[in-house]
Amino acid sequence: MPGVSWGLRRAVARRFEGPAEQAADAAHTALLATYLTDLLEPYGLGPAGGTGDGQSYGEMAAALLPDEPVDALVLAYDIPDIAPGRATATYLSHLCPGSPMAFAVSDQGRAGAHTALRLLHDYARSGTYPRGLLIVAEQASLPYDPGVPVEVPAAHCAVAVHLGPSTLEAAVPRILPGVAPEDVAGLLGDVGPATLVLGGHLADLDAKADTIVLADPAQPMTGVWEALASVEGPVVLADYDPALRYLCISSFG
Structure with a gap:
């Protein structure tokens, strides 16, 4: 966006009380337990319970979507979702005004959100996707022992960072x-x-x-x-x- 400042327009944060509706669904919980068992077994690990109190990133993020159109949407997270069968970024693109290009960044710890911001910055500078939405989310349930030290959040929380033409120009992260x-x-x-x-x-x-x-x-x-x-x-x-x-x-x- 030559000659136009691009950066922070506003940020909205919300904490979510209680689990997602899916967490109370016995069929979903059983499928999630099977899924986790299959993934963890080769590493000598297994589910540790707690699948019934997690949150869904799709539902959390949907509550923070804007009313105005967005060109690019990136979801950043670290703790796994309780709905691994859903292509969450695609789901959010369907719900978000503008049907933005959307994808997710994970497996980088807390650096994931900054990587997502950098990608949105580069897409905007290309002139193709000037209106960006960064969604950072974490849910407070990890239903298995990963075998290494890990920080699990205390609360379900999501933040929507709206980006576009702004006086608060964003530097490259x-x-x-x-x-x-x-x-x-x-x-x-x-x-x-x-x-x-x-x-x-x-x-x-x-x-x-x-x-x-x-x-x-x-x-x-x-x-x-x-x-x-x-x-x-x-x-x-x-x-x-x-x-x-x-x-x-x-x-x-």
Whole structure:
């Protein structure tokens, strides 16, 4: 979009009480248990119960879709959906005004949302998909032991980040791999006259900014994006994944 600023228009966050309707469906729960058993068995793992209290990303995201048309929609998540049989991004494209091109990003920890933002940024700059919608979602049920340490969110939460022509221009997100904890402050630097939102693992960081907001540490994926929905003006989101050692920095304005 040469000559036109593209970036944050607004962000809307919502937490969802209770499980999805599908979670109460005995037939769905039985099929999900079979599906998980088949996938986990080769690794010596198995379901651990809890399939009855999860949430559906399709239903969560549908509640946050805008009224105006969208050109591109990207869903970012980390914890698996309780409805793995649904092509959720395609489902959301069907529901969303504009029938946007839609896909999902996962398996990157909390870096997934920043990768999704970068993709939307690049698509917009191509001039083909100027109106973007980033949906970041996590549900608080992991019905199996993955065999490695993992952070499970405390609440079902989804955030819709609306992107397009804006005075809060979005810079290209920085996703830095292989970052040691002691190097985070130096790589982040002084963000200047902006609000800095720090992810849960950066709460003790000696950061330099006009205003510092701490994201909810109990929401590994959605924490910084939920905080984005509550601040105004120029803002920088900084998140760190200690397991994957990704430092992610996304700025608006």
